[in-house]
Amino acid sequence: MFSIFRAWMLAASLLGLLAAPVAHADQFEQVRKSGKLRIAIINGLPSFSQLDPNLGWSGSDADTGRQLARDLGLKPEFVVVSNAERITALLERRADIIISALSITPTREQQIAFSLPYASIALVIGAPPTETINGYRDLAGKRIGVGRNTSDGALLKQYANQARIIEFDDEPALLKAFLSQQFSIISCQRASITLLNRLLPAQRQIEEKFIQREYPVAIGIRKEDASLRNWINAWVGENLRNGQLNEIFRRHHGRSLPDSILPASLPTARMPS
Structure with missing residues (x-):
């Protein structure tokens, strides 16, 4: 079943396709x-995007970017950025799009456009299991590591403002600081907990205490690049329908996309030529 948010985004996309803007078509061309x-992509985000000097890029975002570029008839060029500079890199035209576990927030929507x-x-x-943490109230006075300019960091500042929040520019720096015991509580994506436990000795294993939020993530596009956004929206819709995006996600995360992202059926939308 469609969520209200999902239905709104799809309607906006299809309206854009019907009234294909031409003002900025040159940029797409x-x-x-x-x-x-x-x-633009983050290096070191477990299951989403990781760069191995010998094997190249792996993760669901890397595979999504490769598939999108291939279907456009282009070669993918990954521009490595930190969490904090994803939007800046796009606005400064160092990248054409962002595929980097970028969640949709009102603040970001003031700066850039999002795909479906x-x-x-x-x-x-x-x-650690010894910590009793059932919600944000239990974080008061505690040291917590989190990525800078991230959605989970924003949630902490809103709901756990009595906590001692320590911010890091990117995921590798955050995980490295946790491993070096600069703090014992971490706010991160679920796959990072799994990765940390692979690296930690048995006596330092950690567990998931509670889910802050599960966000939809979308491709970031400059607002003026309407023709590119229309093409990408149609591409996302088609690849949700045919199962390609779900297969990419399942291959790297070990689970299917939630129904809010992958509904039972979607209206057909033709990709502009």
């Missing part, structure tokens, strides 16, 4: 003529 699609959601990210609080 420039991307296509360049022969490459520059994708193509995946989701569960943001959680992790801590």
Whole structure:
């Protein structure tokens, strides 16, 4: 069943396709003529995007970016950014789009446009079993590590403002600081808890305490690049229908997309040529 949010996003996308804007079509054509699609992406985000010097990029975001570029007839070029500079890199035109577990928030919508959601990210609080943490109130006075300019960081500042929040520019720095015992409570995506437990000794294992929120994530696009956004929206809709995006997500996360992202059926939307 469609969520209200999902239905609204789809309706907005289809209306855009029916009234295909031409004012900024040249930018879309420039991307296509360049022969490459520059994708802003985070390195070191478990299950979403990780760069191995020998094996190259892995993760659901990396595979999504590769598939999108391939279907556009372009070569993917990954532009490595931190959490904090994803939107800046797009606005400064160092990248054409963002595929980087970017959740949709009102603040970000003031700066950039979003595609239809193509995946989701569960943001959680992790801590040792000895910590009794059932909600934000239990974080008061405690040191918590979190990524800078992230949705989970914003939630902490809103609901756990009595906590001692320590921010890091990117996921690798956050995880490294946790491993070096700079704090014992972490706010991160669910897959990072699994990764940390692979690296921690038995006596330092942590567990998921509660889910802060599960967000839909979408491709970030400059507001003026309406033609590119229309094409990507149609592409996302088609690849949700045919199961390709769900297969990419399941391969890296071990579970299917939630129904709010992957409804039983979607109206057909033709990708502009």
